[in-house]
Structures are given as structure tokens and as C-alpha cells.
């Protein structure tokens with residue numbers, strides 16, 4: 715059994731989902747992301763509903779257990795985002811994600827902080843994005859915000875960690891998301907990181923979906939990880955997402 719806890723199924727066909735299942739993935743966390751800047755807050759609200767209902771249904775057709783994660787991604791903040799925050803606050807959720815900072819603008823910071831506060835109130839695990847650009851600088855800012863709020867470490871995964879920000883995250887208690895995908899980490903790099911810092915906090919994912927759709931990276935890396943795969947490719951994600 716394998717868990718891929720960072721997937722965007724909206725960018726995948728049913729045959730792709732079946733391919734994931736065939737390579738041994740049994741569980742996924744499906745993250746909401748709207749690929750262009752929304753003109754209306756309601757776009758996201760309907761998107762969250764679609765993820766929870768329709769995408770979950772499609773995953774069930776491929777025999778994948780799907781955990782939906784919703785929230786405002788820093789690259790898709792709509793006007794009047796308070797409407798979306800109210801909707802998030804007045805419903806129950808399995809997870810928030812992906813949320814976080816892209817360039818750390820004032821607006822992004824406000825949206826991120828408000829979602830983190832909701833997560834603390836409602837006890838919801840958060841998948842926190844770190845960007846490709848200025849990763850180190852933005853990770854420092856992200857950790858500052860988490861510290862300012864006294865955010866519980868077991869409630870957050872800092873995702874897309876690579877060699878630019880590994881040292882910052884490794885000394886903390888948050889979960890560490892390692893994305894094995896073109897442009898992020900290679901399989902060998904991910905294995906190297908797990909060997910360096912240990913398997914206790916590491917969670918492997920593919921970020922398959924809208925971009926580089928290599929669906930099998932978690933399964934392939936699991937083979938290289940040997941007996942560490944059980945934790946890094948299944949148990950840690952299961953614990954974090956309370957499946």
C-alpha cells in the first residue's frame with residue numbers, strides 16, 4: 715500500500731488514476747488549485763465542492779481512497795477572498811492545501827495567516843506550498859508566520875522541500891514534503907534526503923496533475939527506499955492526514 719499525498723486529480727484522466735492504482739498507490743490526498751486567477755470568490759467555493767464530490771467519485775472508480783484538501787493557493791487568490799474564508803470557516807474539512815506563500819505579498823500573507831488560524835481552530839492538517847523561486851527566503855517567511863501563530867508542528871507539512879531549504883526545515887518538527895517530479899527532486903535526491911535526515915518526518919509525493927504528469931514517482935522511489943518506504947510512502951502521510 716502506497717500513499718501519494720500531493721496530487722491534483724483535476725489535471726488527470728480516469729485512465730491516469732487507474733495507472734496510479736496499478737503501480738501500487740492506494741491512497742491519495744487531492745489538493746485544490748485553480749490554475750488561473752479567479753474573477754470571483756465563488757469560483758473557488760464551487761471548486762471545493764467539485765473536489766469533494768466529483769473528484770472523489772472519479773477516484774473511487776479507480777479504487778483510490780481520496781482525501782480532499784481545499785484552500786486558497788497563493789497563486790489563485792480571488793477578489794473578496796473573505797467570502798471564501800467564511801465558507802471554509804463554516805464547514806468541516808479533512809485538510810487545507812495547498813496554502814502558503816508564492817512571493818509573500820501582503821495579500822498572500824493575510825490569506826495564509828487567516829487559513830492557518832482557521833486550521834488551528836478547527837484542527838485541520840495543512841499542506842503548505844513552498845515556491846520554486848526564492849524558495850529559501852519564502853520558507854524563512856513561512857516559518858516566521860507559523861511561529862508567530864504558535865502553529866502545532868504535527869498539523870503542517872512544509873512541501874516541495876529541496877536542498878535550498880532542507881536545513882531550515884530539518885531542524886524543526888513539521889512534516890517534510892519531498893516532491894519527486896521533474897524540476898523538483900529526482901528519485902535519487904529524495905532517497906538521499908531521507909537517508910540524511912531520517913524517515914521519521916519525511917513524506918514523499920508526486921504533485922502529479924496539471925504539469926509534469928509522471929504518476930508513478932512515489933512507487934518508483936519506494937522501491938529505492940527499501941524498508942524506509944513503509945513510513946515515507948505510507949504511514950507518515952496516513953498519520954498526518956488521520957486516515
Ligand SMILES: [Zn+2]
Pocket residue numbers: 720722745812921
Ligand atoms: Zn501541487
